Amino acid sequence: MRNIRKGTLLVISAMIAITALFGGTVLAAGWSQYGEWLGIEPAGPVPLQMPEEMAGLRTEYDVIVAGTDPEGVAAAVSAARNGLTVLLVDGRNRTTLGGLMTIGWLNTIDMNRLNNKDILNEGIFTEWYRMVEGDSFDVRTAAAAFDKLVQAEPNIDVLMPVETMEPIVETAGGAKTVTGMQLKTKSGAELTIRSKAVIDATQDGDVYAAAGVPYTFGREDIGQKDAKMAVTLVFRLNDVTPEVWRGIQQSLRGKPGYGSNEMSAWGYSDMYGYKPTQTQVKMRGLNIGRQNDNTALINALLVFDVDPLNPASIEAGIKAAEAELPHVISHLRNTYPEFSTITYGGHAAELYVRESRHMIGEYRLNIIDLLENKDKWDRIAFGSYPVDLQPTKPTDNGQVLFKPVKYAVPFRSIVPKEVDGLLAVGRAASFDTLPHGSARTIPVGMAAGQAAGAAVKVALERDLTFREMSQSREAVAELQKRLNEQGMKLEPYTIQLQEYQKHPTYSGLKTVLSLGLIWGKYDNNFHYDEPANPVEFALMFANARGYFGDELPTPQTAYLPQDLALEAELRKETLSLEEAAHIAAVALGLEVQPGEALPALKATGHLRDVIIDGIKNKDVLTFGDTYMLFRDVALALGYRAPVSTVE
Numbered sequence: 030m031r032n033i034r035k036g037t038l039l040v041i042s043a044m045i046a047i048t049a050l051f052g053g054t055v056l057a058a059g060w061s062q063y064g065e066w067l068g069i070e071p072a073g074p075v076p077l078q079m080p081e082e083m084a085g086l087r088t089e090y091d092v093i094v095a096g097t098d099p100e101g102v103a104a105a106v107s108a109a110r111n112g113l114t115v116l117l118v119d120g121r122n123r124t125t126l127g128g129l130m131t132i133g134w135l136n137t138i139d140m141n142r143l144n145n146k147d148i149l150n151e152g153i154f155t156e157w158y159r160m161v162e163g164d165s166f167d168v169r170t171a172a173a174a175f176d177k178l179v180q181a182e183p184n185i186d187v188l189m190p191v192e193t194m195e196p197i198v199e200t201a202g203g204a205k206t207v208t209g210m211q212l213k214t215k216s217g218a219e220l221t222i223r224s225k226a227v228i229d230a231t232q233d234g235d236v237y238a239a240a241g242v243p244y245t246f247g248r249e250d251i252g253q254k255d256a257k258m259a260v261t262l263v264f265r266l267n268d269v270t271p272e273v274w275r276g277i278q279q280s281l282r283g284k285p286g287y288g289s290n291e292m293s294a295w296g297y298s299d300m301y302g303y304k305p306t307q308t309q310v311k312m313r314g315l316n317i318g319r320q321n322d323n324t325a326l327i328n329a330l331l332v333f334d335v336d337p338l339n340p341a342s343i344e345a346g347i348k349a350a351e352a353e354l355p356h357v358i359s360h361l362r363n364t365y366p367e368f369s370t371i372t373y374g375g376h377a378a379e380l381y382v383r384e385s386r387h388m389i390g391e392y393r394l395n396i397i398d399l400l401e402n403k404d405k406w407d408r409i410a411f412g413s414y415p416v417d418l419q420p421t422k423p424t425d426n427g428q429v430l431f432k433p434v435k436y437a438v439p440f441r442s443i444v445p446k447e448v449d450g451l452l453a454v455g456r457a458a459s460f461d462t463l464p465h466g467s468a469r470t471i472p473v474g475m476a477a478g479q480a481a482g483a484a485v486k487v488a489l490e491r492d493l494t495f496r497e498m499s500q501s502r503e504a505v506a507e508l509q510k511r512l513n514e515q516g517m518k519l520e521p522y523t524i525q526l527q528e529y530q531k532h533p534t535y536s537g538l539k540t541v542l543s544l545g546l547i548w549g550k551y552d553n554n555f556h557y558d559e560p561a562n563p564v565e566f567a568l569m570f571a572n573a574r575g576y577f578g579d580e581l582p583t584p585q586t587a588y589l590p591q592d593l594a595l596e597a598e599l600r601k602e603t604l605s606l607e608e609a610a611h612i613a614a615v616a617l618g619l620e621v622q623p624g625e626a627l628p629a630l631k632a633t634g635h636l637r638d639v640i641i642d643g644i645k646n647k648d649v650l651t652f653g654d655t656y657m658l659f660r661d662v663a664l665a666l667g668y669r670a671p672v673s674t675v676e
Contacts, residue, residue, distance in 0.1 A: 086186060086188070087114065087116070087186070087222070088221070088222060088223065089209075089222065089223040089224065090113075090114045090115060090116045090186075090222065090223075090224045090225075091108070091113035091114045091115065091224065091225050091226070091485065091489070092108045092113050092114075092115050092116075092224055092225065092226045092227070092228060092482070092485045093115075093116045093118060093209065093210050093222060093224040093226075093227045093228070094108070094115060094116070094117045094118070094227075094228045094230055094482075095118055095119070095120070095194055095210065095227060095228065095229055095230060095231055095235075095236045096119060096128070096229065096230030096231040096232070096236075096455070097117060097118075097119040097123060097126050097127070097128055097187075097189060097230075098127070098128030098129050098130075098230060098231075098232060098455060098474075099127060099128065099129070099130055099154075099157070099175070099471050099474065099475050099478075100230045100454045100455040100471070100474035100475055100477065100478040101117060101119075101128070101228070101230030101231075101454075101455075101478065102117070102126055102127070102157075102175050102178060102179060102475075102478070103152075103153045103154065103157075103454075103474075103475040103476075103478030103479045103482070104228045104230055104454060104478035104479070104481045104482045105117040105179065105182075105185050105482065106153055106178050106179065106182055106185070106479075106482070107153060107478065107479040107480075107481070107482025107483050107515070108184075108228075108481075108482035108483070108485055108486070109182035109183075109184040109185045109482075110182065110482075110515065111482060111483050111485070111486035111511070111515075112184070112486065113184065113482070113485060113486055113489075114184050115182075115184055115185045115186070115482075116185075116186050116187075116188060116210075116222060116224070117179065117185055117186070117187045117188070117189075118187075118188045118189065118191060118194060118210065118212065119188075119189040119190060119191070119194075120190070120191055120192070120193055120194040120231070120235065121190060121379075122190050123189050123190050124189060124190060125172050126172060126175040126176055126179060126187075127168075127171055127172050127175045128232070128379075129232065129379070129381060129471075130168065130171050130471070131168050131171050131172040131175070132377065132378050132379050133263060133377050133378075133379040133380065133381050134168055134263040134265070134326045134376075134377035134381075135263060135328060135381050136165055136166050136167070136168050136171065136263075136318035136320075136326050137164060137165045137293055137316050137317075137318040137328060138158070138164050138165075138166075138470075138471060138472065139414050139417075139470040139471070139472075140164055140414070140470075140472060141411065141412050141413045141414050141470060141472050141473060142413060143413060143434070143435055144434070148472075149411040149412070149413055149435065149472070150410055150411060150472045150473065150475065150476035150517070151516055151517050151518045152475075152476060152479050152512070152515065152516040152517040153178070153475060153478075153479045153516070154471075154472050154475040154476055154479070155516070156178065156516070157171075157174050157175065157178060157475070160173075160174035160177065161174055162292050162321075163290070163291070163292045163293070164290075164292065164293050165292040165293035165317075165318035165319060166292065166318070167319075167320045167321045167322075168320070168326070169321075170321070188212070190215065191212045191213060191214055191215070192213040192214060192215050192217070193212070193213040194210050194211070194212050194213075194235075194236070195210065195211045195239055196209075196210055196211075196227060196236050196237075196239055196240040196451070197209040197210060197211055197221070197223070198240050198241065198448070204449065205240065205241060205447060205448045205449065206448070206449045206450040206494075207226075207227045207236075207240050207448060207449070207450040207451040208223060208224070208450060209221065209222050209223035209224045209227070210222050210224070210227060210236075225450075225485070225489060226450055226451070226452070226485045226488070226489075226495075227450060227451050227452075228451075228452045228453070228454060228478070228481045228482070228485070229451060229452065229453040229454070229457075230453075230454050230455055230478060231455070231457070232337075232382060232385070232455060232456065232457065233337055233338060233382070233385040233386055233457055234385070234386040234388055234453055234455075234457030234458075236451070236453075237388055237445050237448065237451060237453050237457075238386060240445075240448045240451060241447065241448055242388060242389070242445040242446060242447060242448045242451070242453075243388075243389040243445075243446055243447060244386045244387055244388045244389055244457075245386075245387045245389065245462070246385065246386055246387070247384055247385070247462065248384075248421070248462045248545075249462075250387065250461055250462055251461075251462060251463065251543075251544050251545055251575070251576055252544075252573070252574075252575030252576030252577070252578075253421070253575045254575065256421040256422075257383075257384045257385065257421060258383040258384040258418065258419040258420070258421060258427075258466075259311070259331035259332060259333050259335075259383070259419055259420055259421065260331070260332050260335045260337065260346060260380045260381060260382045260383065261328055261329070261330055261331055261332065261380065261381040261383075262330050262332060262346075262347060262350035262351075262354075262376050262377060262380055262381070263326050263327065263328050263330075263376065263377040263381055264326070264327050264330065264350075264354055264357075264373070264374070264375070264376040264377070265320075265324050265325070265326050265327070265373075265374035265375050265376065266324060266325045266326075266327060266358075266361075266368075266371045266372070266373070266374055267323070267324050267371065267372045267373070267374040268323060268324075268370055268371050268372050269319065269320075269323055269324055269325040269371060270323050271323075273367060273368075273370065273371065274294075274319065274325075276366070276367030277289060277294050277317065277367050277368075278294065279367070280296075280365065280367050281294060281295075281296045281297075284296060286298070289317075291319070292318065292319045293316075293317065293318060293319070294315070294316075294317040294319075295314070295315070295316050295317070296314060296315065297314050297315040297329075297365070298313075298314040300312045300313060300314055300315060300329060301313055301314065301426060303357070303360055305353055305356070306352070306353060306356050307349045307350075307352055307353045308423070309332060309333050309334055309346070309349040309423075310330060310331060310332050310333070310349055310350055310353045310423075311330075311331045311333070311420070311423045312329055312330060312331070312357060313329050313331055313419075313420075313426075313427075314329065315327055315328075315329045316328040316329060324374055326377075328381065330350055330353065330354070330357065331419065331420065332346045332347075332349060332350050332380070333420075333421070333422055333423055334346075335380065335382075337380070337382040337385045338385060343380060346380060347376075347380065350376065351376065354373060354376065355373065358371070358372070358373045383419055383456070383469065384456070384462070384465065384469075385457065386457045387457065387458075387459070387460055387461065387462060387465060388445055388453050388457055388458055388459045389445070389446050389459060390441060390442050390443065390444050390445050390446060390453070390458065390459025391441035391442070391444045391445075391446065391459070391496065391499045391500075392405075392439050392441035392442050392459060393442065393459050393460065393461050393671075393672075394438060394439070394442050394459065394460045394461060394464045394465075394468055395461045395463075395464060395543070395671030395672065396416070396430070396461060396463040396464050396542060396543050396671060397539060397543065397670070397671050398436055398437075398464060398671075399412070399416060399431075399433045399436045399464050399467060400431065400433070400530075400539065400542065401530065402433055402434045402435055402436050402524035402527070403436055403437065404436075404437045404521055404522055404523070405437040405438070405439035405441075406439075406502060406505070407439045407440040407441055407499070407502075407505045407509075408437035408438065408439060408440075408509070408519050408521075409438060409439065409440045409443070409476065409477055409480035409508075409509075409512070409519065410437070410438040410473050410476035410477045410480065411435055411436065411437055411438070411473070411476070412433065412435070412436050412438060412467050412468050412470065412473045413432075413433050413434060413435050413436070413467075414432075414433075414467045414470045414473075415429045415430075415431070415432040415433075415466075415467060415551055416429060416430035416431055416432070416433070416463060416464065416466040416467045417429055417466050417467065418430060418463070418466045418545070428548040428550070429548060429549075429550050429551055430463065430466065430542065430545070430548045430549065431542075431548065431549040431550070431553045431555075432551050432552075432553060433467065434524050434527070435522065435524055436467075437522075438468060438473060438476075438477060440480065440484065440498075440499055440505055440508070441459070441499045442458055442459040442460065442477075443458050443459065443477055443480070443481055444459075444495045444496060444498075444499040445459070449494045449495055449496055450494070450495070451495070452481040452484065452485075452495060454474055454477040454478045454480075454481050455469075455474045455477070455478070456468075456469035456474065458474075458477065461671065463543070463545055476517065479512065479515075479517065480508065480512060480517075483508055483511050483512055483515065484498065484508055486511075487504055487507055487508045487511070488504075491504055491507075527553065528553075529549070529553055529555055529557070532555075532557045532653060533643075533653070534557060534651075534653030534654065534656050534657050536657070536660060537653065537655075537656030537657035537658075537659065537660040538555055538557070538653070538656050539670065540656065540659065540660040540663055540664075540668065540670065541569060541656050541659055541660070542555075543670065543671055544572075544573055544576055544663075545572075546568070546569045546572055546573060546659075547569075547652075547656075555652070556652045557651060557652055557653035557656075558651050558652075558653060559651060559652055560603045560604070560649055560650070560651060560652075561603070561604040561609075561650045561651055561652045561654065561655045562599065562600045562601070562602055562603065562604055563585075563588040563599055563602060563604050563608060563609075563612060564588050564589065564596060564599045564600045565600070565652070565655070566588075566604055566609055566612055566655045566658075566659075567584065567585040567588035567589050567612050567616075568589065569655070569659050570584065570585065570612065570613065570616035570659075571584040571585070571589060571616070573659075573663070576668075577663075577666050577667075577668075580617070580666045580667075581616050581617060581618075581666075582616075582617075582618040583615055583616060583617075583618050584615075584616060585611075585612045585615045585616055588612060603648075603649045603650075604649070604650045604655070605647065605648050605649065605650065606627065606641070606644060606647040606648075606650060606654075607624065607626065607627060607647075609650055609654075609655065609658055610626035610627040610629075610630055610636070611623070611626040613626070613630060613635065613636070613658065613659075613662055614626040614629055614630055617630075617633075617635060617662070619633070627641075630662075633665075634665050635661070635662045635665045635666075636658065636661050636662065636665075637661055640657050640658060640660075640661045643657065644657075
């Protein structure tokens with residue numbers, strides 16, 4: 030057992046206390062699973078008696094933080110440092126702080142830096158980061174660092190695990206307010222804990238969903254109702270000795286896009302060609318995070334068709350991955366000499382889930398905010414990580430839309446619509462699905478968590494609801510002042526216009542990009558002036574059918590053949606205006622003969638002369654021309670650009 034501070038329920042002590050009160054037997058299963066990673070021996074049988082720590086559990090707190098992932102730890106520590114009493118609670122079967130990083134074994138951080146140099150999110154994230162080995166870290170070090178942050182705050186009580194946690198929602202005058210949490214222990218006892226505020230730091234927005242906050246799911250907001258990024262089961266390699274690591278580094282050296290350091294390695298993109306034995310899984314390039322015991326953790330095994338809100342679906346996904354892993358290990362050993370001596374060391378206890386709910390808050394961060402590197406008056410965090418969209422199905426390899434320079438996450442994006450007394454931080458906050466590909470990173474979430482903890486203090490002092498606070502520049506300025514005094518750097522900034530913003534067809538680019546129809550990858554090359562081809566233009570309409578529904582009834586199958594060799598040949602062809610018009614007309618369900626498509630589109634209002642006149646070479650269209658053509662059709666179909674204001 031750990032030495033636990035009096036007055037604080039930490040990890041297994043909470044299980045002891047509650048079980049002692051309500052009967053039942055305490056098992057050390059959690060410790061046998063995770064204690065080894067923290068260097069802790071499993072406890073023996075626990076006598077049924079009231080432990081001293083139980084006296085510290087209150088019936089009311091200033092704030093309850095639900096979720097012990099990094100974002101939740103940051104929120105709890107921040108609230109405590111601002112003089113608030115805090116209950117940090119988790120409804121998953123966890124006995125270790127850090128969640129995804131320590132139990133899901135995601136031990137490589139997607140860093141957000143300005144120009145690949147300065148860390149953008151100072152504060153509690155940086156405190157924690159300085160306690161671990163680097164961009165990749167040993168999960169035991171990470172868990173100890175989270176624990177150290179929490180242990181240092183006497184105002185924090187930690188209760189984990191609990192069986193269920195539900196928000197207490199009160200309605201007055203039609204307004205809903207969260208006033209605490211109803212907790213059910215592992216033994217079945219129920220606890221009612223009141224609070225002045227609740228911070229939802231769960232991975233999937235479980236608390237706000239239960240409270241009635243509106244949200245979208247997966248890629249629903251761009252018309253892909255059932256699509257969401259694949260999940261990953263992180264697995265461990267044994268026998269990764271210093272000699273093996275040097276072999277990995279040597280293998281990756283000098284290859285574009287590959288690299289390594291003492292703790293991290295990334296590359297092996299030919300693993301995309303690995304032939305899985307399970308239809309539900311796929312390998313991608315390897316992200317390797319080294320441990321301090323001659324092991325390494327691999328983030329590369331993608332699992333599809335997993336509903337992260339359905340325990341049975343999660344279990345099925347884990348089983349599919351488990352069945353595939355022996356074949357993956359064999360492939361690594363037989364394909365790469367540097368892996369020839371490694372052995373399989375098991376997998377994480379939790380799946381790495383990238384996407385589920387997206388809250389609808391007072392402001393939804395949108396893709397144009399990132400594309401234009403926008404500041405926000407109510408900034409609480411900054412992002413710069415590439416917009417990384419992992420695949421949604423086995424036939425997809427995913428894509429990187431582009432790499433922002435710097436964008437601000439507003440306070441309004443953690444304030445939910447329709448329900449007060451509640452803030453939400455982490456990947457399930459108020460982000461559209463596309464910007465979520467960047468904003469879901471842990472440094473951004475921990476910065477938002479720190480802001481949320483301090484925001485509770487400011488709101489209480491000023492007697493404001495969070496919604497009122499989100500509309501008060503004075504209150505938000507006070508929040509930012511305090512956060513800056515507490516180690517964050519939340520200053521206004523201006524990023525100069527990027528080259529892609531200066532192109533005459535930029536407005537068309539914004540439209541196709543906001544629907545996820547094109548991507549500029551890491552170098553933000555959108556191929557404006559390169560010759561377009563009929564396949565790419567036809568794909569724009571085919572892939573937008575989910576968004577526009579019956580307005581685009583018929584994909585242009587002539588340019589989307591099943592034969593890959595034929596498709597490759599079609600991609601080499603140039604695209605004329607007449608041909609582009611015919612592709613659009615067919616997609617719209619218009620029955621036209623050759624030569625009739627352009628007049629028909631003009632007659633139906635789907636294409637305007639001003640767009641046609643802007644095309645310099647009507648025999649060979651550029652990609653920029655196709656962006657403008659698609660935009661005109663989309664506007665005629667009712668497309669509305671993301672709300673994005675200069676702030």
